[in-house]
Amino acid sequence: MDGANRPIIIVGGGLGGLTTALALGRAGRRVRILEQAPEFGAIGYGIQLGPNVVPMFDQLGITAAVLDKGDVPDACVLVDAHSGEEITRIPLGVSFRARFRHPYIIIHRVDLHQVLMDACRARPEIAFEPALAAAGFEDRGDHVIVQTADGSTIVGAALIGADGLHSTVRAKLRQEGEPHQFGYVAQRTLVPMAKVPDPVPRRNVYMWSGPGFHVVHYPLRHSTEFNIVAVYRTSTFAARLTQHDHRAEVERIFAGTQEAIQVMLAMMDLERRWPLADRDPIRHWHKGRVTLVGDAAHPTLQSMAQGACMAIEDGVCLAALIDLADGDFERAFTQYEFERYVRTARLQLESRYMWDIYHAEDVARDVMRQTFADRTEDDLFRCLAWLYDGFRVPARLRSPAPMERH
Numbered sequence: 001m002d003g004a005n006r007p008i009i010i011v012g013g014g015l016g017g018l019t020t021a022l023a024l025g026r027a028g029r030r031v032r033i034l035e036q037a038p039e040f041g042a043i044g045y046g047i048q049l050g051p052n053v054v055p056m057f058d059q060l061g062i063t064a065a066v067l068d069k070g071d072v073p074d075a076c077v078l079v080d081a082h083s084g085e086e087i088t089r090i091p092l093g094v095s096f097r098a099r100f101r102h103p104y105i106i107i108h109r110v111d112l113h114q115v116l117m118d119a120c121r122a123r124p125e126i127a128f129e130p131a132l133a134a135a136g137f138e139d140r141g142d143h144v145i146v147q148t149a150d151g152s153t154i155v156g157a158a159l160i161g162a163d164g165l166h167s168t169v170r171a172k173l174r175q176e177g178e179p180h181q182f183g184y185v186a187q188r189t190l191v192p193m194a195k196v197p198d199p200v201p202r203r204n205v206y207m208w209s210g211p212g213f214h215v216v217h218y219p220l221r222h223s224t225e226f227n228i229v230a231v232y233r234t235s236t237f238a239a240r241l242t243q244h245d246h247r248a249e250v251e252r253i254f255a256g257t258q259e260a261i262q263v264m265l266a267m268m269d270l271e272r273r274w275p276l277a278d279r280d281p282i283r284h285w286h287k288g289r290v291t292l293v294g295d296a297a298h299p300t301l302q303s304m305a306q307g308a309c310m311a312i313e314d315g316v317c318l319a320a321l322i323d324l325a326d327g328d329f330e331r332a333f334t335q336y337e338f339e340r341y342v343r344t345a346r347l348q349l350e351s352r353y354m355w356d357i358y359h360a361e362d363v364a365r366d367v368m369r370q371t372f373a374d375r376t377e378d379d380l381f382r383c384l385a386w387l388y389d390g391f392r393v394p395a396r397l398r399s400p401a402p403m404e405r406h
């Protein structure tokens with residue numbers, strides 16, 4: 001059986017899966033997306049998008065729709081959670097736009113997901129399969145067979161695992177353990193802006209940093225909603241606690257912090273929390289006709305707010321190479337890894353480094369403050385340039401094929 005007339009199967013309808021589907025659909029490739037949840041959707045909190053994703057949105061034809069739903073803050077401010085002292089401020093206004101050519105965007109995840117869904121639904125090449133979980137696959141050389149949790153099978157030309165941190169596709173590709181947990185959890189809340197009281201800064205992106213914890217907040221939906229994320233280290237990170245126990249823990253960990261933080265914590269919905277995890281970077285995440293995008297390939301800590309941005313870059317890059325290779329998936333997937341792995345690995349490693357900086361204690365904290373105090377706007381922009389200057393989507397196949405396996 002030849003894979004040429006089969007659709008490409010994507011497992012996972014998150015931001016990575018939808019981007020890949022849309023980019024492939026726009027290139028005229030047939031796609032089938034399997035999503036384990038009963039509906040294609042996103043969790044209802046905010047997301048920050050660096051200027052590096054805007055050229056990807058341009059290629060997908062969705063920049064205007066994203067900007068319509070999103071907002072562009074003037075600054076990202078890092079504040080000491082105990083003293084209230086401003087540690088550093090990254091301007092995101094005129095000088096940022098002049099340097100990086102595109103805006104920094106804050107947007108509700110549901111809105112971004114919806115923009116992608118609307119664009120995907122408008123493509124006849126894309127078929128959606130909600131409530132269908134992939135359980136395994138076989139690569140038959142010239143096609144793939146995906147086994148689903150309900151016992152059925154789906155035949156495709158190739159398989160793309162966009163199934164996130166706990167990827168089933170990755171687990172079958174590579175023999176390795178669970179993602180690396182650091183003992184940190186995130187708790188997220190969205191409140192109406194009208195309910196946010198005065199000591200809390202309502203504009204811009206704020207990050208309050210302290211030893212072993214931080215709080216991030218920013219406005220959404222044209223300042224009608226307010227997104228709060230509290231992240232902290234706890235020995236109970238893997239346990240299921242009652243809401244009452246969560247609150248007791250949060251009160252203990254954030255004791256002595258600024259009034260703005262206390263006010264936000266009082267507003268937080270502490271019912272659910274997410275243990276945070278990443279993996280060590282790898283060079284290779286494909287085999288034959290099967291590859292990965294986004295968190296399935298290179299899960300990262302949130303310190304630089306770029307995990308979804310990398311998934312979006314992956315999707316556009318992968319679709320471009322599949323199109324260029326025109327049916328030679330092995331070639332497309334080999335070059336895709338080569339084009340993406342250093343950039344995504346750098347994000348994974350720098351995110352770990354920044355994680356330690358944000359949560360530093362004692363002397364390390366003093367060093368962190370001094371280091372930031374010495375940085376000019378130019379210095380800050382230079383540190384971010386490798387990321388925010390963006391990713392060049394390949395326009396041709398490399399010849400000979402890019403890398404030896406090692």
Ligand SMILES: Cc1cc2nc3c(=O)[nH]c(=O)nc-3n(C[C@H](O)[C@H](O)[C@H](O)COP(=O)(O)OP(=O)(O)OC[C@H]3O[C@@H](n4cnc5c(N)ncnc54)[C@H](O)[C@@H]3O)c2cc1C
Nearest residue numbers: 012014015016036048133134164294295305306307308309
């Ligand atoms: C607290 C927090 C804040 C963050 N903030 C930012 C930010 O500001 N900016 C940013 O860029 N990134 C941010 N991230 C990271 C970002 O959320 C992820 O990197 C991004 O969602 C990864 O997208 P993905 O499509 O690869 O995976 P996911 O979003 O995890 O999507 C995977 C999809 O696959 C489905 N799935 C899983 N298994 C199967 C299966 N077997 N069969 C079928 N479907 C399956 C899931 O249901 C899900 O829909 C943040 C993360 C956290 C935890």
